[in-house]
Amino acid sequence: MKSILLNKKAISENLALMTFSREGCEKILPGQFLSIRQTAGEKILRRPFSIFGFDDKSVSVLIKAIGRGTESITDMNEGESADILCPLGKGFEEKIDYDRTLFVAGGIGIAGINSFIAKGKKAKMIFGDREGEFSAAADYFSIDCLYVSEKGKNPNRGRVTEFIDGFEFDAIIACGPKAMLRAVKEKANGRRYLAVCEEIMACGVGLCNGCAVKYDDNTFKKVCIDGPVLDGNRIIYD
Ligand SMILES: Cc1cc2nc3c(=O)[nH]c(=O)nc-3n(C[C@H](O)[C@H](O)[C@H](O)COP(=O)(O)OP(=O)(O)OC[C@H]3O[C@@H](n4cnc5c(N)ncnc54)[C@H](O)[C@@H]3O)c2cc1C
Numbered sequence: 390m391k392s393i394l395l396n397k398k399a400i401s402e403n404l405a406l407m408t409f410s411r412e413g414c415e416k417i418l419p420g421q422f423l424s425i426r427q428t429a430g431e432k433i434l435r436r437p438f439s440i441f442g443f444d445d446k447s448v449s450v451l452i453k454a455i456g457r458g459t460e461s462i463t464d465m466n467e468g469e470s471a472d473i474l475c476p477l478g479k480g481f482e483e484k485i486d487y488d489r490t491l492f493v494a495g496g497i498g499i500a501g502i503n504s505f506i507a508k509g510k511k512a513k514m515i516f517g518d519r520e521g522e523f524s525a526a527a528d529y530f531s532i533d534c535l536y537v538s539e540k541g542k543n544p545n546r547g548r549v550t551e552f553i554d555g556f557e558f559d560a561i562i563a564c565g566p567k568a569m570l571r572a573v574k575e576k577a578n579g580r581r582y583l584a585v586c587e588e589i590m591a592c593g594v595g596l597c598n599g600c601a602v603k604y605d606d607n608t609f610k611k612v613c614i615d616g617p618v619l620d621g622n623r624i625i626y627d
Pocket residue numbers: 422436437438439440450451452453454455456457458459460497500501586587588589590617
């Protein structure tokens with residue numbers, strides 16, 4: 390579906406909030422994603438992004454430019470169009486008990502967590518990065534969280550998992566790099582754990598197996614159609 394880039398906001402050097410017109414994008418649920426193919430210039434395959442935010446007329450994504458696909462999208466100018474498939478993946482339909490749920494976001498994983506936090510709700514959240522590269526994002530979005538960094542000026546020094554024991558919770562919802570998701574599983578220690586997975590994808594619609602992750606009973610889940618929200622306690626993180 391052809392969507393127009395309505396607004397582009399550079400949050401930091403390689404991080405941009407891109408807001409597109411919401412064309413034919415039906416009901417959106419937390420955890421869902423969309424895929425974008427820019428339609429001007431060199432043709433590059435679609436790339437998947439978590440739905441960061443939305444309203445009746447628009448849908449936004451927070452993009453960290455790391456390669457050809459993400460750069461081709463963050464280089465777009467307002468008014469240009471892109472081909473967007475939205476929404477994709479299974480949404481999370483359960484009511485969230487914000488008092489008993491801990492959200493954990495690692496780096497750009499904040500994009501996968503944001504849609505779970507309903508407007509006006511106070512959530513328990515740890516948001517971490519390596520050396521403060523997401524501090525501008527934490528400030529810009531006024532994210533109410535414990536913001537931690539492995540290195541740099543941030544006084545809350547360490548990995549997100551080092552801070553989990555300071556919270557009381559019955560469930561964790563986490564999004565971030567695979568190594569972080571693996572480490573969070575140990576901290577969940579048998580409590581409910583939902584991992585929002587951002588596996589490398591090809592087709593994005595269940596046809597290619599490119600995004601399959603293995604569960605502990607040797608079955609496979611396709612992140613694009615069974616996820617991206619999967620049972621973090623059952624994933625084999627190899
Ligand atoms: C469901 C889902 C949701 C996502 N949500 C977001 C989001 O909200 N914001 C965002 O910025 N990115 C998100 N991503 C990741 C984003 O799609 C990738 O960054 C993008 O596909 C990389 O494209 P590229 O052409 O810029 O990089 P490429 O040139 O293809 O790759 C650059 C480098 O990044 C690595 N890489 C590529 N894709 C991934 C990935 N998914 N995870 C880790 N490393 C990767 C490659 O191996 C390579 O080393 C999401 C991915 C998925 C599957």
